[in-house]
Amino acid sequence: MTRTITSLNRILDVLPALADDPRIQVSFTIDEGSEFSVGVADRVRALGARMIPWSDATTTAFDLVIAASDNSDLRELKGSVLLIPHGAGYQKYSPYSAPAAGLDRELSGLAAAALWDRDRPIPARIGLSHGNQLTQLNRAAPELADRAVVIGDPCLDRLSMLARDRDRQRRLLGLREGQALVVVTSTWGPESTMGRWPTLPADLLAQLPYDEFRVAAILHPNVWAYHGSWQIEHWLKRARSAGLILIPPTGPWHSVLAAACCVLGDHGSLSAYAAGLQIPLVLAAFGDAEVAAGTSMAELGAQMPRLDRDQPLSDQIRRAIVEVDRAQLDRLADQVFARRGESLALLQGLMYKMMASTPSALPPVPEPSLTEPLSVPRVRALRAVIESNGDAATIRRLPAALSDLVRHEDLGHLVVTEGEPDERLAQNAAILVADQYMTETAAQEWGTATLSRLPGCRIAAAPVSENTIHAMLRDGRRIRASTRTRAGAHPDPGLLASALHYRLVRTRPSSLDPVAVTLGTTAVMVEFESTQ
Structure with a gap:
């Protein structure tokens, strides 16, 4: 079950665990109650996947329901529900949860509406990327703690696979030998990188020597869904003419992040993934009020350097690349991601157990990302x-x-x-x-x-x-x-x-x-x- 491009991308990271099994028919259904559902149906069709209407899905019995969104009517689906995070764990407050006197704000991914149907628990299992996220689950629904399972993070494992093939990813992106790829990442909302510093891609391109650096931007799918691709490209028209590699929400963002020499991020999941890959990370923005206190993302925000718009950007980026503390990044990643390299195998075992079936003997393998050269803008x-x-x-x-x-x-x-x-x-x-x-x-x-x-x-x-x-x-x-x-x-x-x-x-x-x-x-x- 999917609702947005973000949740669809996460489900696609999970599904290789069910590959090569003719006993399993995978069907997609879309709960289109979100303002960010734009483009989801088109994306599923482009995959060539079987899609069934929500009205049919709610009257069909499934052996397994995989959901990466808590803002959906999961209670209407019949089947054993596996709820997984749509990003790097459960780190941020839900934007739809306002502070109330004496009450904790709901965490994104663990909203009560996705956990309970009156007094009936909805998910049979709740996937955690790290055991320390039990703290967040205990805060949201302590009665469901026994349903939590550490599954690692299939997205990080996929990124790690691509990073091992980094030179090839760089060639497919058109990078020359010695060129550094600087990647701007942005979650959505006013406290995001693009919300706080919308001219950052252009500012970077104006200051970074063209032959030494390339600049790419990866924006949260919700940004694309809310504003539309034409508007995003219109806002970044000059930056694109100056060489900005603007990555669409359907990818190949995995390859771009794996090939990065430096990431300029915020409080979104891609900052955590950059840390997991030990890529030099500088925060261009950080929504402290949106990040739950005591989480590993809050710790990342406290430890990572901040980009200073009043100082030369080229000097700060060169310094970040040269002075990177990979051990510090690895320690931060260890607080977000457990069982690195094992996620698909863990998911395979869990999902087949939930279906009361036995997995195939073949170990699951992550999907590749970029397999053909990417068309990059030519600066004239x-x-x-x-x-x-x-x-x-x-x-x-x-x-x-x-x-x-x-x-x-x-x-x-x-x-x-x-x-x-x-x-x-x-x-x-x-x-x-x-x-x-x-x-x-x-x-x-x-x-x-x-x-x-x-x-x-x-x-x-x-x-x-x-x-x-x-x-x-x-x-x-x-x-x-x-x-x-x-x-x-x-x-x-x-x-x-x-x-x-x-x-x-x-x-x-x-x-x-x-x-x-x-x-x-x-x-x-x-x-x-x-x-x-």
């Missing part, structure tokens, strides 16, 4: 800031679309690739780069036309091979710039053109001597040759 306008030292240069590139968000003493020169939708950037470009390979003859014709169309442009450069460009200069010269870097390595056409710009503009007297260029963690030697 970059400002290249160069620090020079004679025959060597360090180039730091930043998305031009966000130049107004930061103060730079030197904005460098503007490099724009064909297809940039903002014509103002093309008109102000020092360098325009063709977005497809050409012959040198075609490159010369294209360059002449480009310089004629854009009077402010100094260099029109077209790639003629993987590591070579043909450049047309404003004064009529034609120059070939190339590097002998191994195939598939860093030097894109814009970098080669920036190295040429450095030689012609920044060195006195200008020359075509080779220049050693450092870009992030990559160093290349760029050579030049006049073709006329």
Whole structure:
């Protein structure tokens, strides 16, 4: 039984425990009483799963009912109910539970409506990710403590599997060797990362060198359901044009989190999962009033560093990556997740016991996440800031679309690739780069036309091979710039053109001597040759 994309995602983490058994027919039903039910039915259909109407489900006898939501009419379903948390344990107060005089607030996942039908207990078993969550269950319903079972966390186990294959996940995400992936995670509500700091993705992209960092954002499915995908993308339009990898609620967020070098989170479950993977974690927000006192999430909030919006973000992130205390993260995770690596096996044994059946002999295996390369946004306008030292240069590139968000003493020169939708950037470009390979003859014709169309442009450069460009200069010269870097390595056409710009503009007297260029963690030697 599912109600939201969040609860559906958790159930999908659990179901591999029932795989490969032709005796079991899995059916999905949706209790659509939530404002966050948008998209659930479409997602189930996309899976190709059998879906039955709620009205039929309430008149059908099931051997097992799996629920990851406490805000549902579980009392109407006939069958042995397994209630599991829809996140990293039972850590937060229910947003639908207001404080009352003399009464404790209800915990999310353990609302009385899901636990009791008048005096009849509803769940036959209540899954806990850690034994210490018995404290929360005893507070909510001490009579049900004997129904609690520690099941670990199948989501963390899946993430851990992906983290062991981290290099492959990074390749599928389009990350280059040496690039650090910074992941912004946000739960929902006004105290979340995006609620408190909605410009954080853009602020990061404006300050983090493009060739050293990539930025991804994983927003809680409720954010998508409430506002709609168009609105989310509309709010983040400039950030996406500057390279933000915006992950939809259906994934592949597992792969993105497993590939992260640093997570900027809040009081949502993904912060706990980051700790479980020992990924450097900095809190961009934290809803202290929403987190139950004495829980492991409250402890995480007390111990993790906070992101300071008044200090350079790049310095804070570099420091978090270098100074990470993995032992501290592991200790925090130990308070949230028990029986790590065993969750599916525990769930398999529990669910078959609840069905009075015997499991298959095959051990359950988590589902993979990303199996094909992810389409990532291409940044077509970059400002290249160069620090020079004679025959060597360090180039730091930043998305031009966000130049107004930061103060730079030197904005460098503007490099724009064909297809940039903002014509103002093309008109102000020092360098325009063709977005497809050409012959040198075609490159010369294209360059002449480009310089004629854009009077402010100094260099029109077209790639003629993987590591070579043909450049047309404003004064009529034609120059070939190339590097002998191994195939598939860093030097894109814009970098080669920036190295040429450095030689012609920044060195006195200008020359075509080779220049050693450092870009992030990559160093290349760029050579030049006049073709006329």
